Amino acid sequence: MSYAGKNLKYLRKLRGWTQEEFAARLDIKRSLLGAYEEERAEPRLEVLEIVSDIFKVSLDDLFRKDLGDTKGSYIAKRRAQKMAAMATEIQFVPVKAAAGYLAGYADPEFIDELNTFTLPMLAPGHYRAFEIMGDSMLPTPSGSIIVGEKVENLDDVKTSNTYIVISRQEGIVYKRVMKNPRQKNKVTLVSDNPTYQPYTVDSNDIVELWQAQMVITRANMQQRWDVNQLASIVSNLQEQVSSLKKKLN
Template sequence: MSLFSDNIRALRVRNKISQEKLAEQLQITRGRYVKYEDGTSEAPYDILKRMALYFHISIDLLLSVDVRKINIEDLIKLENNRLLLPIQIDSSGENIIEVVTQKVKAGYLSGYADPEYIESLQQISLPFLGSGKHRGFPVEGDSMPPHEEGSIIVGRYVENLGEVQDGKTYILITKNHGMVYKRLNKNKKNTLVLESDNSFYPHFEVKFSEILEIWEYQCNIGRTDTKQPLTEMESLKGILLELKREVLEIKGQRVQ
């Protein structure tokens, strides 16, 4: 039997429903359903979708994760039953912050929905962050100063794309661009514009359908204390303040 076959049988038994009743809910015959459960036939996409909706679990988990090893109630349910987000809690019932280090980053795209992968990540606790599900992600490159390569960005999970606010920074997990940290703008229908704070890097667009996860920036964990260079506006402000000081000094000398 396949993992999928084991999963649908386990979910059916867990829900205390007969093969005949489940087949009825899926709008197929019992004979057809039995072939999926015993592994002699593969379910087409429309049937997979109906099963996912019925059991309130994502298709990717049905096909790739042994649901007998996890508690479905410990997964965050997303809008439209799109997928389930694995989470972990400590002995007090508080969410644990998993950290996706540079070493394991490559595996996140295939493991983000796998509870066993999430369980293997390093963990930290930051009580000051408050409510919400948080996770840490590594910074790459110099496109988003002052965050430097090697730092960790901690983000709060965004359940609904409607929560995304123009001008704020987010970590995105995408099908085509992988893991990116950018400033977002929703100036096109069904599309996000991703911008780097370092103007050297051009902005680009990502369709909503390409997005797997979005995490809103909450804090940065880094090791550097390097002083950041002044921006053009800050430099200009400094020059004007210096001129103002000199003018005041000249006026003071004339009064004397």
């Protein structure tokens, strides 16, 4: 009995990749990967060799061992933990790469060229980091790095949470996302700095969403507020909330 197909699915999920993303790395069609994972077809040797290189697993283990079975030996459990840790590898998109990212976000070769880092405190998943500039999300300072987890479907967005939103018209922005039940084809993007007005984006224009999990800033960069600034912000925020309530009603 071969465990190859079952192991492909297990390893893919450890990295937090979709079938499309994994298929691109293996240079095969997504439908073929689906056939392998569902054990309707036996993976070709050249495909398994690529998998072996990515996950540092022997071909013999891919064929003959159920890698998802961690109920056995201590070594098997440690191997699963190490593989899962790889899921925290994070590609970094600096501001200077933002324009290129809009054209290459779906190109595995472009993504592979981005610098990467890891954060051991993150759970396994699909993460990416983006550098933000400007003061629209103060007190998060300009130059901060937002580490986001991939959101596959707009329906999974939690209203008022912060996201990196990538759209064809607006590019890469860091905002709070508000959903309107009456306008399912649009979302409202809100800045934490109330001097910036909220604006709407067509959901069909959004190509990627990354829910913010961590904010990385340089030492001594944290924005300081004085009393007058805070009073002005509270006043502007109250006006915006009232305006949004009127629109929603």
